Amino acid sequence: MAKKLIGVDLGGTTIKFAILTENGEIQQKWSLRTNILDDGSHIVPDIIDSINHHLDLYKMTRDQFIGIGMGTPGTIDREKGTVIGAYNLNWKTTQNVKEQIEQGTGMQFALDNDANVAALGERWKGAGNEGDDVAFMTLGTGVGGGLISNGKLIHGVVGAGGEVGHMIVKPDGYLCTCGNHGCLEQYASATGIVHIAQDKAEEYEGNSRLKAMIDNGDEITAKIVFDLAKENDYLANTVVDEVCFYLGLASANLSNALNPEYLVIGGGVSAAGEFLLKRVKQNFEKFAFPTVRTSTQLKLAELGNDAGVIGAASLARQFVNED
Ligand SMILES: [Zn+2]
Numbered sequence: 409m410a411k412k413l414i415g416v417d418l419g420g421t422t423i424k425f426a427i428l429t430e431n432g433e434i435q436q437k438w439s440l441r442t443n444i445l446d447d448g449s450h451i452v453p454d455i456i457d458s459i460n461h462h463l464d465l466y467k468m469t470r471d472q473f474i475g476i477g478m479g480t481p482g483t484i485d486r487e488k489g490t491v492i493g494a495y496n497l498n499w500k501t502t503q504n505v506k507e508q509i510e511q512g513t514g515m516q517f518a519l520d521n522d523a524n525v526a527a528l529g530e531r532w533k534g535a536g537n538e539g540d541d542v543a544f545m546t547l548g549t550g551v552g553g554g555l556i557s558n559g560k561l562i563h564g565v566v567g568a569g570g571e572v573g574h575m576i577v578k579p580d581g582y583l584c585t586c587g588n589h590g591c592l593e594q595y596a597s598a599t600g601i602v603h604i605a606q607d608k609a610e611e612y613e614g615n616s617r618l619k620a621m622i623d624n625g626d627e628i629t630a631k632i633v634f635d636l637a638k639e640n641d642y643l644a645n646t647v648v649d650e651v652c653f654y655l656g657l658a659s660a661n662l663s664n665a666l667n668p669e670y671l672v673i674g675g676g677v678s679a680a681g682e683f684l685l686k687r688v689k690q691n692f693e694k695f696a697f698p699t700v701r702t703s704t705q706l707k708l709a710e711l712g713n714d715a716g717v718i719g720a721a722s723l724a725r726q727f728v729n730e731d
Contacts, residue, residue, distance in 0.1 A: 411728075412468075414515070415721030416455060416478040417522070420444065420496030423455060425462070426717035430474065430725070432533045434714065438462060448498035452505055456512030475516035476509065477723030479525030479716050484567055489519060518723040522716060524561050524570060527554025529719030530672050534710040539669040543662055544709070545572055545655075547677035551593040551600075557666055572662060573597070577654040595654040598677055601630040605647045616643035634680040648687065655684075656691020663704040664697045674709025681708065 412435070417424040420442060427436040440458055443450040459476070463469070482494025489506020491499055509517045520528075527536075527544035536542035540559040546552045553572030555562040562569040573593035574586050581590030582603060594600045609622040618636045622628060636644035659671050678684065689706050696704065711718060 411474045412472055413474055413721035413724045414459060414476040415717035416476060417525070417716030417720055418442070418451070418478055418480040418497070419522070420481065424713070424717050425458060426721065428718065428721045432718055432722065434718070436462070436466060437717070442497065444498045447500065451497060452503065452508045456509060459513050470514045473515055475518065475724035475727040476513065477720040478517070478519045479522040479720045480505070480519055481522055484519060484521050486520060489517065491519070516724065516727045518726060520561065520723055523552030524554040525719035525723065526674065526715040527556060527719065528561065528722045529711055529715035530674060530709050531556055532722050533718050534715060535672040535707040536670050541666065541668040543666055543668040543671045545671070545673050546675035547596050547673065548675040549598055551597050555666060572658065575658050575661065577657050592654060592658045596651055596677070598630040601633055601647065601651055601677065602628050604650055605633050608643060608647055612643050614642060617641050618644045630677050631679070634683065638683055652684065652687035653691050655688045657695050659688060659692045659706060660695030663700045667700050668704055671704055671706050672709050673706065674715065678708055
């Protein structure tokens with residue numbers, strides 16, 4: 409009988425779950441609100457209860473499953489299966505996630521960080537086309553990334569590999585939460601785009617709906633900036649040009665180092681679609697090394713919110729041959 413996988417995508421507001429076939433087809437999906445109260449101490453017990461409850465609900469047994477994989481924020485020790493410093497979960501001290509979940513569910517468990525897991529998902533069932541060399545950037549409230557080289561995620565010596573959001577694209581630029589200046593995250597995240605818009609609006613004196621909204625004190629989002637740019641708002645277009653310049657520069661630098669088959673751009677900001685991708689590509693082509701320019705392909709992510717659970721489930725495939 410074909411065995412199944414469980415994928416868990418743990419985030420600061422929701423925990424997403426899915427049961428998948430060994431080939432990565434989602435069969436069941438559900439989600440829970442993340443209860444971060446009491447130092448996040450309810451999170452792991454809630455995950456265990458929810459998995460056990462749903463297996464009962466679907467009349468499934470433990471031996472139908474290969475194991476559970478999970479993506480989580482924070483710093484991860486993959487060997488020990490622990491997480492520390494996941495501040496949006498209120499996990500300030502070390503959490504023995506693997507030990508508790510294996511005990512509570514009777515299944516084998518593996519974890520990695522959320523951006524890495526999304527990269528695995530896109531590589532397996534999305535834009536990465538099962539390639540051995542895939543770079544992934546996610547543009548959301550922050551900028552995250554996952555780099556797959558020779559079929560393996562790059563973790564680095566202490567797990568900080570793939571932190572593409574902190575690639576410096578403008579020395580002495582905007583101050584980043586990491587303490588440095590000019591990180592990509594400050595220019596290509598949803599909040600970074602709004603920051604650029606506000607700064608440009610201050611200097612701009614021409615006609616612009618975006619400028620009128622900002623001067624009016626209306627709430628601006630990255631989506632509004634892109635929508636106005638598509639409607640030929642001049643100021644909005646200069647903002648998008650700047651964002652795409654930094655994204656193209658970062659994509660070229662990353663690709664010059666790794667020469668991936670695909671560089672996949674996902675996250676909420678990537679909903680701007682081809683409009684965004686086309687301008688990022690123009691800058692990428694300007695900065696990329698000639699052989700990289702012709703061999704690395706920039707693409708939009710294809711799985712949306714499912715990338716996390718699919719990639720998480722793929723972590724459990726390592727247990728296939730262990731029985
Ligand atoms: Zn930074």
